[in-house]
Amino acid sequence: MVKYTLFAASLMAGLISSVSAALTPIEVKGNAFYAGDERFFIRGVDYLPGGSSNFKDPLIDADECKRDIEYFKDLGLNTIRVYSVDNSADHDDCMKQLDDAGIYLILDVNTPNNSINRANPGNSYNTAYLQHVFATIDSFKGYDNLLGFFAANEVINNENTTSSAPYVKAVIRDMKQYIKAQAKRAIPVGYSAADISINREQQAKYFNCGEDEERLDMFGMNDYSWCGKSSFTVSGYDQKVKDYSGYSRPMFLSEFGCIEVTPRPFTEIGSLYSTDMSSVFSGGLVYEYSEEENKYGLVSIKSDGSITTKTDYNNLKSQLSSATNPTGDAGASPTADAASECPTYEAGVWEVEGSDLPSMPKRASSFISDGAGKPLGTTGPNTSYGDEGDVADNEAMAAQGSTTAASSGSAKTSSASGSASAAASSSGAATGVHASMPNLLSPVVALPFAIVMLSMMLGTVMVV
Numbered sequence: 001m002v003k004y005t006l007f008a009a010s011l012m013a014g015l016i017s018s019v020s021a022a023l024t025p026i027e028v029k030g031n032a033f034y035a036g037d038e039r040f041f042i043r044g045v046d047y048l049p050g051g052s053s054n055f056k057d058p059l060i061d062a063d064e065c066k067r068d069i070e071y072f073k074d075l076g077l078n079t080i081r082v083y084s085v086d087n088s089a090d091h092d093d094c095m096k097q098l099d100d101a102g103i104y105l106i107l108d109v110n111t112p113n114n115s116i117n118r119a120n121p122g123n124s125y126n127t128a129y130l131q132h133v134f135a136t137i138d139s140f141k142g143y144d145n146l147l148g149f150f151a152a153n154e155v156i157n158n159e160n161t162t163s164s165a166p167y168v169k170a171v172i173r174d175m176k177q178y179i180k181a182q183a184k185r186a187i188p189v190g191y192s193a194a195d196i197s198i199n200r201e202q203q204a205k206y207f208n209c210g211e212d213e214e215r216l217d218m219f220g221m222n223d224y225s226w227c228g229k230s231s232f233t234v235s236g237y238d239q240k241v242k243d244y245s246g247y248s249r250p251m252f253l254s255e256f257g258c259i260e261v262t263p264r265p266f267t268e269i270g271s272l273y274s275t276d277m278s279s280v281f282s283g284g285l286v287y288e289y290s291e292e293e294n295k296y297g298l299v300s301i302k303s304d305g306s307i308t309t310k311t312d313y314n315n316l317k318s319q320l321s322s323a324t325n326p327t328g329d330a331g332a333s334p335t336a337d338a339a340s341e342c343p344t345y346e347a348g349v350w351e352v353e354g355s356d357l358p359s360m361p362k363r364a365s366s367f368i369s370d371g372a373g374k375p376l377g378t379t380g381p382n383t384s385y386g387d388e389g390d391v392a393d394n395e396a397m398a399a400q401g402s403t404t405a406a407s408s409g410s411a412k413t414s415s416a417s418g419s420a421s422a423a424a425s426s427s428g429a430a431t432g433v434h435a436s437m438p439n440l441l442s443p444v445v446a447l448p449f450a451i452v453m454l455s456m457m458l459g460t461v462m463v464v
């Protein structure tokens with residue numbers, strides 16, 4: 001009897017502990033992240049084995065996850081960022097392994113075929129694209145160790161791509177709405193901005209201005225300004241802390257690790273996890289885990305799958321282990337919630353007026369209540385050109401003389417968005433220098449839109 005009870009108790013304990021191993025979901029409070037009552041600082045790497053120009057979902061192969069998680073643990077990491085996944089694949093094993101290792105995921109929702117095309121943002125913001133985005137949310141919303149989603153990465157990459165900003169912000173708004181309707185918790189949605197000085201402050205303000213339902217939950221900066229044994233002041237980090245002080249959402253470095261001086265000493269770690277920066281910044285992600293063509297790796301993955309660590313790896317490990325997080329709120333403002341002021345229009349710098357966003361394409365609104373339906377994975381159609389159904393809706397509305405456009409094109413921007421000639425001149429993927437998407441089919445021919453709609457209808461009951 002006693003024996004039995006003990007056995008049952010230990011069995012129960014085993015069951016409970018395997019369940020309760022789940023990490024505490026991260027919450028945004030004011031301008032910082034919290035795990036329960038404790039401030040959370042991102043200690044992470046960007047994880048894109050195979051490189052930025054070869055699409056590969058790194059969260060499918062359980063053995064590869066196991067191999068790499070050993071190194072994440074050895075480095076003392078608590079977060080990784082993944083740039084693209086196959087939303088139709090099974091990620092349970094890798095996500096569980098990460099959770100068991102105490103590691104959260106930040107996930108970009110775009111793929112080479114599904115992103116806001118900076119050269120043609122109006123057409124790329126469409127129902128088929130949103131189906132992809134929402135289905136990706138469905139695939140990951142159940143994981144407690146999902147820290148958050150990036151709606152986009154580096155879409156605005158200079159002074160004359162700012163007209164894509166309203167479309168990116170519309171995606172943030174739509175994702176927040178979808179999460180509110182279809183997920184059990186408030187999963188943070190953010191944007192990862194390119195390392196450009198001309199309008200990054202405008203970007204930060206723009207994505208945090210206007211209506212609450214449209215504002216982002218976190219702002220990532222890709223930042224390569226600390227090179228070699230620089231310092232808080234020489235790198236300009238001090239200025240960034242000043243510039244963004246008072247910003248009401250968490251900020252962090254979504255990519256960092258300049259390679260002008262190698263091996264990288266990673267002395268910025270000492271500043272990043274100190275009170276020099278902790279009132280504004282919540283840590284960051286080193287670009288990147290594996291050595292690829294662009295030479296930003298910490299480790300090399302050999303062709304037989306074995307790993308060798310670079311000097312950068314050892315330097316990062318020792319810097320991380322000696323940098324303890326500042327305690328308590330560490331200067332954060334957990335009750336801050338004020339919207340930023342929308343940046344003002346400035347020709348050649350920020351060519352967006354006010355905060356008007358394009359409305360969600362008419363047919364995409366049914367996803368909010370009914371769910372997105374079947375994920376189409378990476379072999380789904382290229383949504384960058386448009387969606388025939390949306391075009392038909394818009395034409396029908398125009399014919400009726402309606403003033404509300406059903407989808408793209410209603411945002412106030414300076415340049416004519418959605419011009420067909422612009423699309424042809426750019427690779428257009430919503431990614432930047434360091435993580436640009438593959439461009440496998442540059443001279444793409446006409447799209448089989450019917451297949452898009454047909455495959456979507458197979459997976460969901462759509463109100464047409």
Ligand SMILES: *[C@@H]1O[C@H](CO)[C@@H](O)[C@H](O)[C@H]1NC(C)=O
Binds near residue numbers: 158159160
């Ligand atoms: C955009 O800006 C770049 C400089 O950053 C310039 O070379 C290019 O001509 C501009 N393109 C347009 C369409 O204005």
Ligand SMILES: *[C@@H]1O[C@H](CO)[C@@H](O)[C@H](O)[C@H]1NC(C)=O
Binds near residue numbers: 380382440
């Ligand atoms: C991208 O879209 C094209 C055309 O719609 C499709 O044939 C292809 O399988 C998709 N996926 C990839 C990875 O190219």
Ligand SMILES: *[C@@H]1O[C@H](CO)[C@@H](O)[C@H](O)[C@H]1NC(C)=O
Binds near residue numbers: 113423
């Ligand atoms: C999808 O279309 C965009 C826009 O033209 C293009 O840049 C991208 O390479 C295409 N994706 C694939 C996988 O071919």
